[in-house]
Amino acid sequence: MVLDYFNASPKEYKCIFTSGATAALKLVGEAFPWSDQSCFMYTMENHNSVLGIREYALSQGSAAFAIDIEESLDHSRGNLMSVKVSQHQIQRRNEARFFEKEPTGGAYNLFAFPSECNFSGLRFSLDLVKIIKEDSDRILEGSPFCSGRWMVLIDAAKGCATQTLDLSKHPADFVVISFYKLFGYPTGLGALIARNDAAKLLKKTYFSGGTVAASIADTDFIKRRQEIEELFEDGTTSFLSIASIRHGFKMLNSLTMPSISRHTTSLTTYVRKMLLALKHENGASVCTLYRSDNVKVVCHGWGPIISFNLRRPDNSWFGYREVEKLASLSQIQLRVRNIEWERTLGFPQTGCFCNPGACAKYLGLSHSDLLSNIEAGHVCWDDYDVVNGKPAGAVRVSFGYMSTYEDAKMAYLLWMWLLKFIDFVRTSFVSLPNQIGRYHLRERPSSFLNEGPRKLLAGGVFLKSITIYPIKSCAGFSAASWPLSSTGLQYDREWLLKSLTGDILTQKKVPEMCLISTSIDLHQGILFVESPRCKERLQINFKSNTCNGSTGEDFHIHGQRYEGRSYNNEVNIWFSQAVGQPCCLLRCSMSNYYLNNSRCVGMRRDVQSRLNFVNEAQFLLISKESVSDLNDRISSNMKNSALGVAVQVNPMRFRPNLVISGGEPYAEDGWRTLKIGDNCFTSQGGCNRCQMINLVNEGGQMQKSNEPLATLASYRRVKGKILFGILLRYETADEVEQETNSWLQVGQEIHPNSF
Missing domain, CATH: 3.40.640.10 (Type I PLP-dependent aspartate aminotransferase-like (Major domain))
Structure with missing residues (x-):
């Protein structure tokens, strides 16, 4: 067959x-x-x-x-x-x-x-x-x-x-x-x-039970099978799967290949024309398609694939990860594989599609560009979609067979998908006049984050809460006051969980990590950890010798080298039960974890400070007034779209270290430095938000929605990022010692200096 x-x-x-x-x-x-x-x-x-x-x-x-x-x-x-x-x-x-x-x-x-x-x-x-x-x-x-x-x-x-x-x-x-x-x-x-x-x-070297006619265990003798299939099919073939392919061939034969080819070509041509027709208000093209009808290769036509990237009105690039993020908010999945949609309807993906030669060729990336990207930290599957002003990948839409046009249901689904996809690109990335406040806002100049001088309310701005997250991606705890160190809040993100395969565990991969609660007793020097999956509360003494061995384990996170200390088997078994998979606990060592690779500048926001296991910077600050404004916008969007009861977002949804109260919404965007008590901080800019803020723990179950990211995307997009909250670096003269004598305390007044 x-x-x-x-x-x-x-x-x-x-x-x-x-x-x-x-x-x-x-x-x-x-x-x-x-x-x-x-x-x-x-x-x-x-x-x-x-x-x-x-x-x-x-x-x-x-x-x-x-x-x-x-x-x-x-x-x-x-x-x-x-x-x-x-x-x-x-x-x-x-x-x-x-x-x-x-x-x-x-x-x-x-x-x-x-x-x-x-x-x-x-x-x-x-x-x-x-x-x-x-x-x-x-x-x-x-x-x-x-x-x-x-x-x-x-x-x-x-x-x-x-x-x-x-x-x-x-x-x-x-x-x-x-x-x-x-x-x-x-x-x-x-x-x-x-x-x-x-x-x-x-020349086959290995042999298995099914590929030899005879072999002798204690001497160098084998007699291989003569038939080609028998010689090369090692082990038991997937005979049930093999039996099922006849149904696939029966379907293809009934449709006929010429019909499938004409059908997919018509779909591709339609989407291609629609994308090429999209223009910004200044007349600039929105889509760059990676296909040339004047190409001189030995070509037998074009298959049902459209690879493209999107440009802003100023000709700069939208990153494919930004397209992917916004598409998910429009219920268009660009990466999740689904057999029905991949093979019978359109299947969008992003990246280089494991084809580095074609990717470099069509994107115009030279060897020096590729090596520069790699040295800057860019690898397959990461989030760096535009490096040094050039796209590192593309968005791809491909089409396959479907039942027939006579199948009304499938034809309707296909047509609706095409309309939805084109509408998504138009509303999310096309710049049109007189539509600044709507969902499809693509870019605003950086000044929009500081629209005129921000006035403080009569009562000033105060520190409302302090939250420490000892273990990366696990739940944190609040404190009325907390000591500062050269890495930020003392003990913040000082521990992490690592799988046995070497992957760093986060809530993106293991949502159950949010159910692990933590607290610290500074006087006793103990980290307390609890989980609904574990009967006993775990206690980790900071100063006791619970770490294994005298040498640390080296690894990299976001371009920075760390040395971590592992714990004994009892601790690791507890965490393995808590997250539902084998893992080990690592603590950030006190030595040699400065960012020492200047080529990674730009990939991580804070390249000067000592950092624990954070993503970008030492602190994340969120304004209560900004969250209130966001909730008002979510409520307004829900009423206008008749989608039901609006979701009220708590500031802790964003996992901030510091929540402030007072001032106008988004006043923090314009702060260059700020002083809390006697402690000085420098702003590292806005925090780029992802799908994680759409996850919420309800009764021990992780629930996901489009909010608040969908609403934030409608008015907080800047150069491919959806910004909310600001990142801070603690300015301390003590660059060597871990501990300082400085504390933060809830209720302290905040004195900002704007740009």
Whole structure:
């Protein structure tokens, strides 16, 4: 059935089931007959899973290089299309061994390309199979690898869902597919379709119970199975999943590939035209689409993918994370995978989609840009979407098959989704005249945060509450007075929980952490911790030797290196029960945790102070008046939209250290410095809010809504951030000792200095 779908004769091809397309690619990389005369050539537009084959090639002494492919008219050959290859730098890990002998031309080389680029939707011409296999001398003229024996691998995981791949016309040696990407089910099942003669060249090392005919335990003897599928399918295949794919093929065959292709093309064309039509009030285009109809690559059309970024009226970029954050408030999920919506309707995602070559190519990122981004702390899956003024990724919308247009329900859902998506982009990112106060406000100049001089109320501004959060992401406790240290409030965020795999646990990953309550007795020097999941209250003595070992554990958070001390097994078992997964408690060491990497400037707000396990700065300050204004706006929005009873937000929803009372709403935005009692603080700017403030603990259960982030997004967006509250740094002359003699006390008057 699989071979029939690709019009591959069983006499020429075999289907090897794997755990996915990635496993199929890994199989080829592991077993390919690499030598120091071999070469792995691949197009720049390739998934990371294809690029990973490079490691096998280089480790065996082979060369590897990326190429760009262009086509042009060859007048000397009767105006036939001629393929031109632009070769990137050759990569090799053992140059000396390579130059010991001249290439003989007998080595096996591998060329890999996708049938469809998962970043741009570019469809490569499948004629590349014959061109590379039969005309490599001309295509790679001057290259030491032009006369080798070339084999071709096609990554068809994305392309074969909407484009026919006929192996009788395009006889590739290897084709990898994913059934999940083909028709949405099952997950964890893919296949390698291999030509029989090519598969026999693969050198398999490992053997398992299902791949050998006989073996002897105490001597070097095995007899491998002869059939290709039996030789390469290690262990028990997912036979239930394999049995289910016939239903997927039955559906695809009933729809027919030409119909699916026409359908997805029409959807893509519609959305593309709608996005290109969006203009700001000054006439500037809103969307930059990463596709050129004048592209000169060997192209067989475009798949149902639209990758784009959004610009402000001044031509600066909206980050894709900002798009993702606002989309979630409009009930448009950009990252959560859902089979029905991903495969049958539109599926937006953000980032580089594991295709670094295409990402760099279309975004115009040079090697120096990429290295600079990495040195600045940018890695896959992080929140740094615009680095040094350039986007580090994009937003992608892709389409797949659906039932039929005659299926009224599915057609209606699809149409409503398209309208909702286009309306979301228009209302959230398009600058229009005379609409400053509405939801779609994109940017305001920085001066909007300080609209004229702020006047204090007659009673002045006072410190209303002090909250300490000893363990990162766990509940804090309030105090009438509390000592200050060179890291902020003493003991604030001095502990954290770390999983056994090395991940730092936060409420984003483990919402139950908010149920863990804490308190500190300064006189006894004890941290008390309680959880509804644990019968006993845990006591941690600051000064007792409860930490294991004499050396600390090094790790990084937000670009800063820390040294943490771990606790004994009894403490770790308690916290593992409290959060429902194995973890360990770490305490920030007293030594060597200054931010010492200047390349991380800009990624973390406070780069001068000593910091415990905080995200950006030592303190977060929230104004009671600002929260009251926010609640008024939420109530007004609820009344206007007839959505029911408005949610009243408590200041503690924002996890502040300091809550102040008095003054006008948002007066704190304009403060440069402030003095509380005899203690001086410097503002680090506004605090960028995320979905965490939409989570609330109700009766021991975490509940999520759109508020207050949705309302804040309507009037508090500045340069891609939704700001509420300000971050502070404690100005102390004592840069060495942890403890100071200074205290904060509820009721102290606050004296700010504005910009």
